Amino acid sequence: MDDFMQDAPPSWWDDIPGDAPAAAPPPVRALPPGDLRAQALHVLNTVFGYPAFRGEQAEIVQQVAAGGDALVLMPTGGGKSLCYQIPAILRQGVGVVVSPLIALMQDQVDALAELGVRAAFLNSTQTMEQTRDVVGKVRRGQLDLLYVAPERLMTPRCLELLESTRIALFAIDEAHCVSQWGHDFRPEYIQLSVLHERFPQVPRIALTATADAQTRAEIALRLQLQEARQFVSSFDRPNIRYQIVEKDNGKKQLLDFIQSEHSGEAGIVYCLSRKKVEETAEFLKQHGIAALPYHAGMPHAQRAAHQARFLREDGLVMTATIAFGMGIDKPDVRFVAHLDLPKNIEGYYQETGRAGRDGMPAHAWMAYGLQDVVLQRRMIEESEADENFKRVLRMKLDAMLGLCETANCRRMRLLEYFGQPSQPCGNCDTCLLPPQLFDATVQVQKLLSAVYRCGQRFGTGHIIEVLRGISSEKVLQWQHDQLKTFGCGREHSEDEWRSIVRQSIALGLLTVDHEAYNALKLTEAARPALMGERKIDLRRYQKAAKRGSQRQNKPFVETDLSSGEQAIFEKLRWWRVETAREHNVPAYVIFVDATLREIAKAQPASLEELGHISGVGQRKLESYGQQILDVLRALKD
Template identity: 70%
Template sequence: MSSFSTSSYHNSTEEQALHLLQTVFGYPAFRSQQGQIVEHVVHGGDALVLMPTGGGKSLCYQIPALIRKGVGIVVSPLIALMQDQVDALAEVGVRAAFLNSTQTFEEILNVEKKMREGDLDLVYIAPERLLTQRCLELLNIIDIALFAIDEAHCVSQWGHDFRPEYIRLSALHERFPHVPRIALTATADQQTRDEIIHRLQLENALQFVSSFDRPNIRYQIVEKANGRKQLLDFIHAQHTGDAGIVYCLSRKKVEETAEFLNENGITSLPYHAGMDMQERSRNQARFLREDGIVMCATIAFGMGIDKPDVRFVAHLDLPKSVEGYYQETGRAGRDGASANAWMAYGLQDVVQQRRMIDESEANDTFKRVQGVKLDAMLSLCETLNCRRVHILDYFGQASEPCGNCDTCLSPPTSFDGSVAAQKILSTIYRVDQRFAAGHVIDILRGIDTERVTQWRHDQLSTYGIGSDKSEAEWRALLRQLIALGLVAVDYENFSSLKLTEASRAVLRGETKVQLRQYKKAEKAVKHKRQSAKDYAEAELSMAEQTLFDKLRWWRVETARTHNVPAYVIFPDATLREIARQAPPTLIALRAISGVGDKKLESYGAEILQLIEELQTS
């Protein structure tokens, strides 16, 4: 039985679970569907849990593992983060360990011994290690409380984070049919959900789907002009000194962007799969353990990142899918305070992503699925309506306009773009569908380049008919036509533009085209942070702010001593509440969310002393 068994104090599972939530983790009540999930798994039921990042997924398996007999086995692909996850549990008094390739043989033997002797509540294991003969034989002889399959979307071959070893996890049900399994993810459309159920044999599992809404995140997509400079302006205007993540498509761009930010006074680190593993781990550790660092990364970085105070996630390149975008932006604002999801997006992004799909070595079915996912992402970028409504609709959830995204705060205008579309399509037709975007736009604008003259394209009837618009405007319009499937790009022939079957009806005037009015890229404006309803961040008074700053400095030193990330000691939200209430006693401190029994015992006296020192100074 777990060392946290509460059967002697309470009769019902519900009471046991709530007791652990309050005394171990320091939270007063379960959120959303957490309580139902915990009860279901404690009683041996299988579950598929879809809950947004920051929604408290980990408690859904941690608490059942503490109540049920045996050790909870957590399958996680996140080797680099297992140490921090185990450290966080140790801080609240949970006996946790991990098994992965970073350990010495002696360390592995020690963990295995503790598992056999029943001295662990939770063990994190990478999927490839879990399925080795050695590990399976160990699991055969111990009591297992449950299997938690984290990041379950990794099982989807159509997804953005596919891990081949996840498909083999169906073996868990076959080998251990009486052990409950809980699969968890923050991102899964219906197709991915169906694949998780099928591949993990969860046909009889209850599905718990929470709202995908993250109301504290403000979504903003801007017209790309000079992406790097726009990013710098955005950070200076809204996130000076904040922790953030910047996603780039290529390794080279990651390194160049990190260097650019450092040159402009913003502490930044690179992270991509081509780096030395030690350097990558070192940069990740710094990002997690220090305040105010901006991580520039490819999508190799981020899954499972628990840092609660990431204030912004920026994209300098278009993500491949809405799932990828949602998961990456979801790493901001895990603490519930206001955060930004910012993206710079332009014509080249569309061309580049379509080329990557066409040139991949995948089969036609996979390419078709990826094309559909990209179309959905483009639709989000080009929408005239609320971005949050668009995202939630993608995941099958209805909602109302949020009032906290760029299209709500500054509604875009649309216009009948049929004539503009005809001008572009006619020019593509008249150059025999053999030239790329830049040349077509030069003809429209009547620009006498050497190539235009050489090919005598200044003699065309469409030459100069678009001189009333800038190059940026025509690029924005062309991007929308590509997104709408009215123009195709032939990547095998110098990215030449082609007409599609759908474009013919527009040329003949049979179909109207509604387009988004071009809006020149504006310099980021500094504004007061604004959270959505239920996430309003009350201002601290001067005295409260002084205490909050003091508590953060204390936390930095304490975390350094314990060799853990600062948020593992206490997240900002808990420190902010302590600063507001300035609790005079241990009982009052214990009543604050995030302060459990173990943390009260470890840090209570120090915190009360800090409060007293400030009040008497």
């Protein structure tokens, strides 16, 4: 795990003297009379600037604000943070947010400050004076929200601090980290059951964007939330287009994808190794794309600088390992690309969910090949995990391979994994350009027979040479040119055979023996296929699409702004850049693109009209309303 994401209290943390707690912390803010639902809507309107709750947000807010516990599964970009921020504002005391990412706490606090919410964080980036100031505010009841990493929270000093003040709630973000099956395991999260033991009257809300039924059950067990009300929102992100292509020089395919689909837009490219992260960033820079690397092997200061640039600047591409991105709040990431196969659907879903958080069209693209399958299986077999854990990892990888190889709607396959039935989406590659299927029973029989006759001791390349009748030195050395299967597959190219091999592995007909130099071996499931007792349909191999072909088939438009409105939008973005620079915050903290688009379309002529636009709360109206009106008037003059 990237140390930039974790927190270790400095040696002087335990030496900070405690202030006397306030006898009666003052109310957080004046609220209108009425029930919790009405008060929550008032905070949503006036503080956050949104006209109405989405989905189950209102029910979740009321559950926690009334003192109940909740376990919330909501997709990235679905508005999870409001589910604990609004109850923290409504309830007396400070809402404590357990977050695994110290790298993002500053931006989260800055965003809340822009809304007039009293927020702070405690982590190892602060000086003694800064920590002392935050501790004092906690004790005096002067904060609505306090962000803290699990490592800091579990220190005796921090727990004593919280016991000395009034706590509104505990919010456990990225709650899948408590699960050993979660892809971002953090041991400190397991200890968070102490919150229920030491603060039994304080409501707790655990939130995650990624958890299948098994992970969900473990979250509830480890956090002692078995009695909590569970809210499982739709996992669908209809604005994201899913596309998986056969890997054929992945970096060039990535370059074509970015240049033809997302030129000048912000994106994240995930790679499996640090070396590949560096090479990919350099490759993109050499071709005119502003790209930065990010991985745990880089110096702390460099990682921090790169992440800050990505959050604050427009149009940057971050190439990274999975150490980057969890909890990223940047709403205008237009694409997430994978140059290597993710280990499981949970990881893939969460990583792709970092695109299009603003609800605008976004893209999840992956280049996937046979070597990805071999590598992931080898990583599982060579891990030091026990056999039970390896079995779960194999099941999760098989589900990921099923998503890659499906001939049906990818979104349906993805949602079904999380237990959500759906219909074909019309916004993934298999819906837009349905793959051709063919009866591959004979081809698979030839492949399995070649593997068997070669003694199940050779890798993919050798088997394909035998099938295609290529008299290579190795084939001749082992006299495999004398086999009945030699040349029986001449009608197919090497790429076509690799596609058949990959799909056969995904179907469980073949396995890869990593202890025998990646030799292909038959499985029990291969017998009925080899004997002709099972018909096998496979996807027909298709060459990678040429640059621009996907753009021509794109059914949606990026924006519904007219040319005049687009000019206003671009001017507002420039104003936002300058304003964000003055405030030293990311641009989206001022206003997100979706709000600026609404302003460009509505072209309000007064503060009252501007205040009706989604995303313009009372504090932002007071801070920036007149500036925006001035920008709009200047464009009309």
